Amino acid sequence: MSEENSPNLSRRQFISGAAAVVASLTVAPGVFLLKPAGAASNADGKRWGLLIDTSKCADGCTACVTACHEENGVHSLGRPQTDAQWIRKVHLTDRATGHQQSLPVMCQHCEHPPCVDVCPTKASFVRPDGIVLVDKHTCIGCRYCMMACPYKARSFIHEPLTDQKPHAPRGKGTVESCTLCVHKVDRGDGTTACVEACNKDGHRAMTFGDLNDPDSEIARRLKEQGSTAIRADLRLNPAVRYQGI
């Protein structure tokens, strides 16, 4: 019991020791959290992205939304609070000027995606071509990625599903989001369902392409005309860019 007779000394020693240990335990993992910017993107390869010109995006038009959900078998189950939405039209009103516009928002396929950072099982991942996906076999349905996503891009499957498309597997209890029509990209279609629909309707507000190819239309327009990223302050370098906001 001798240790119990000198509480003051041991307490002081303890506090300084504890502080050092806590500090090193807390900081040490952080050292490995840092990685060189751009490490996630495949500099030699492609990085798929979208450019959305909001000035051409018609208010009330939801062609991109309908096409996406049809392509990927995302149906409403009549419960709007829990229904999945891979892409939605957002209506904006400038509080200062009253200026209004509308634009589609989906997974922004960040270079540094917070969903991938927080996923405990690596189910959320970035492909070398920049597409952010969820591995449906390792997603445990913890929804931490939904807490972390700044774009509210993800949906949790709240009930059993039927009529799934073979190229877009979905499952109750897992999280999902826009795949940038990865099946079409891998097939070599060179476009996505939302872009196709927007073009078909004649709006041509959306452009799909390789951000890393300086000769691609999307890369040229981004370079010449400039663009905005949603929540650019977070420096996630999303592959979905906007013009006109």
Add this chain to the structure above:
Amino acid sequence: MTLKTHFREIEGRSPRYLLLLGGLLVLVALGLFAAVLKGTYGHHITGMNNQVVWGLPHIFAILLIVAASGALNAASFSSVFGRVAYKPLARLSGVLAMTLLIGGLVILVLDLGRPDRLVVAMTHYNFKSIFAWNIFLYTGFLAIVAVYLWFMIEKRMNRYSTIAGYTAFIWRLVLTTGTGSIFGFLVAREAYDAAILAPLFIAMSFSLGMAVFILVTMAMAAGTERPLGDLILRRMKNLLGIFVAGVLYFVLVYHLTNLYATRLHDVQGFILLSGGIYTFLFWVVQVGIGSIVPLVMLFHPVWSQSRRVIAAASGLVLVGGFAQLYVIVIGGQAYPLEMFPGYEMSSTFYDGVVASYTPSMVELMLGIGGTAFAFLLLAVVIKFLPILPTSLADAQVDPHAARSTASAQSAAAGA
């Protein structure tokens, strides 16, 4: 010199004990039933949705996990800070810490979309995820406290219990840092993204853990008819008061810091002024009923002498902690993400509007079931292991202080 503390298993045959076990088993069964329902029909039968993705089960789970690390207080005071008075309670403190943590984890796992994939969570680690760190912190805590208990119970190992106590204490600080950081690291959401959430959660763990521990100690003493002196209770209630004030301090700093930043005025206005249920829970339940009222009760010169007042104050601290977690977890999600600062935003996906959330019976059953499981484990452990002291009478806890109190009383009586 202290009196030797004796620990003894409880007999565990009294009708009262069996009734307790039966009641807890029923609650655990209801919780499991809720988990089966959720597994069968999916989360749409809960109040959670794509806007509020973490609900009532997470509040129960975090409350239990935070209280678990705080329940270790008594053991830490004894082993780390050399407070002899807490030595008789150290074993109970360790066991309660473990069972509360297990109860919380059971809720978290059963609330997963795919609880059947627990093995995936155990085999696929993303070391950048604070969630993955927490898996190690939780399992590590259980292992360390188990060893600590063994060192305390096994005579040959007693001399190592101090070092085990130190390790457990440091680990519980890191653990609660991890729990608070689950929210603190969320850069996307205005209500989170704050380093102070980690120390706030540590402060909460001290106060909530102490509140649970006081109630459990009183219940054990009453249930086993073993003596419980005022001395140890008075010390614990004073500490509880200090911890409650500590939590209030961190809450104050958190809100003051955020109120200073113009970009956070909207979210602060939501929680503090216009958030309806969240504003009510913050001011009336968390700050009023859960902090100020118990502080008055715990430090009032006359009221605080009553055991009922101490028990009631401890209960109110837990109610306040529950409200606080509700405001943090649900309120923080209900407030819409500000994707376009300076713009009004609307969509069919509930952008720009305060998300609605109504807790469901299924979630309540799961939360209560997990809590009951924690206490069921505790009730079983104290029957089979020598955890509870045979006496917590003043003379047992601190003979010196007990004598001086007695002589002061007799002197006062004489005068």
